Structure formats: structure tokens, C-alpha cells
Amino acid sequence: MNELEIRHWVGSNASSLMPETNFTPEELDHIAMCIEHLYRWYSEGYPIGDFLTAVAQNNFSEACFRADDTNRKALYLYALFLANKVPLWNRKAKEKEIVGAKDVQPILVLCRNVFDFAEHGDYSNGVEAYGMDEGVVRSGEILDKYREELEKYERE
Structure with missing residues (x-):
């Protein structure tokens, strides 16, 4: 997926699956950027930070502690993206130490x-x-x- 496809996916799913959340355009851009980093981590080995590492490792409590206000509201989108768009992400997170x-x-x-x-x-x-x-x-x-x-x- 490219950056534009990811941005479209985030906007579409945020509005249809989480309409009560009312993300701002800036928040959607931030979420799309983070999801792009997750995708690049999976496909290219791109280094990710502590919050995205917790997301990739399926560590819910750590992800909650590390999330900023925007990411805290979007945890469902991150889980949905990994489960539906990134095959075998969980295996990769377990097999390799994630380099931040x-x-x-x-x-x-x-x-x-x-x-x-x-x-x-x-x-x-x-x-x-x-x-x-x-x-x-x-x-x-x-x-x-x-x-x-x-x-x-x-x-x-």
C-alpha cells in the first residue's frame, strides 16, 4: 500500500466504523502516518518507536501507556489495519526483535x-x-x- 491508499483507508474506516469519534483532519493525517510506518516496518524493516512497537507486538496495555491522545482514540484502527491489511504481522513481531x-x-x-x-x-x-x-x-x-x-x- 502506498501513502495515499493508507490515508484513504484510514479516513474511510474512521468515518464508517468510528463515526462518534470525530477525528480532525490533523488526527487522521497522524494516524495515517503511523499506519504507514507500521506497514513499512512489516514490508521493509523500517524502524518504529515505542508506541508502534507495542501495537505490533499486540501488547495492548503497553500501547495504551505509550499512546498520545490521538493514538489512544485510534487503537481500534491500528488493530483493524494489522489484522486485515498486513498478513502474518504477529508472527513477524514475535520472530524478530523490533528495532526502534x-x-x-x-x-x-x-x-x-x-x-x-x-x-x-x-x-x-x-x-x-x-x-x-x-x-x-x-x-x-x-x-x-x-x-x-x-x-x-x-x-x-
């Missing part, structure tokens, strides 16, 4: 440093014995996957 946005940047900086050291530094003296070769390969893979996030983090 606040966790990604330090990990990426570390990966870049390990990868750069291996490419340009002194990569000798029994590195294989300590499993560093595997760590360097994995660091490169993580960097490739999240390079855009790292560049954004370093610009800020």
Missing part, C-alpha cells in the same frame, strides 16, 4: 566504524579467530539496509 528508530543510529554508527576499520584499517593478527570477519560482513549488510537512516542521522 532511537536504537538504529548508534547501531549504524558502530557498524560503519567496524566496516570502515576492516576496509581501511589494520585487519590482521588473528581477526578470524575472534569472529570479526563475520561481524564485518554483517556490519556491511546492516549498513546497506539502513544507509539512508545513518546519513540522515549524521546530517542532524
Whole structure:
């Protein structure tokens, strides 16, 4: 689903299934953005924050505690979206630890440093014995996957 489809889905379901809630256009935009992040987490491994992590993990009480006023009113929409639009979301949430946005940047900086050291530094003296070769390969893979996030983090 793209951003426009998600926005349409949110507006349509909010008005038909929750007419008494009367979401403002700004609230609908916020909900659509969060749902887009959930969809990207599922399809791309996009990092999500604490509230959306609780939603993805089907942890109702944690989601309630983490939700702002808008998201608290929209919990039903989040559950409906995951149940109907994202196949096997619950399995993914259980199988993989969810990486939050606040966790990604330090990990990426570390990966870049390990990868750069291996490419340009002194990569000798029994590195294989300590499993560093595997760590360097994995660091490169993580960097490739999240390079855009790292560049954004370093610009800020």
C-alpha cells in the first residue's frame, strides 16, 4: 500500500466504523502516518518507536501507556489495519526483535566504524579467530539496509 491508499483507508474506516469519534483532519493525517510506518516496518524493516512497537507486538496495555491522545482514540484502527491489511504481522513481531528508530543510529554508527576499520584499517593478527570477519560482513549488510537512516542521522 502506498501513502495515499493508507490515508484513504484510514479516513474511510474512521468515518464508517468510528463515526462518534470525530477525528480532525490533523488526527487522521497522524494516524495515517503511523499506519504507514507500521506497514513499512512489516514490508521493509523500517524502524518504529515505542508506541508502534507495542501495537505490533499486540501488547495492548503497553500501547495504551505509550499512546498520545490521538493514538489512544485510534487503537481500534491500528488493530483493524494489522489484522486485515498486513498478513502474518504477529508472527513477524514475535520472530524478530523490533528495532526502534532511537536504537538504529548508534547501531549504524558502530557498524560503519567496524566496516570502515576492516576496509581501511589494520585487519590482521588473528581477526578470524575472534569472529570479526563475520561481524564485518554483517556490519556491511546492516549498513546497506539502513544507509539512508545513518546519513540522515549524521546530517542532524
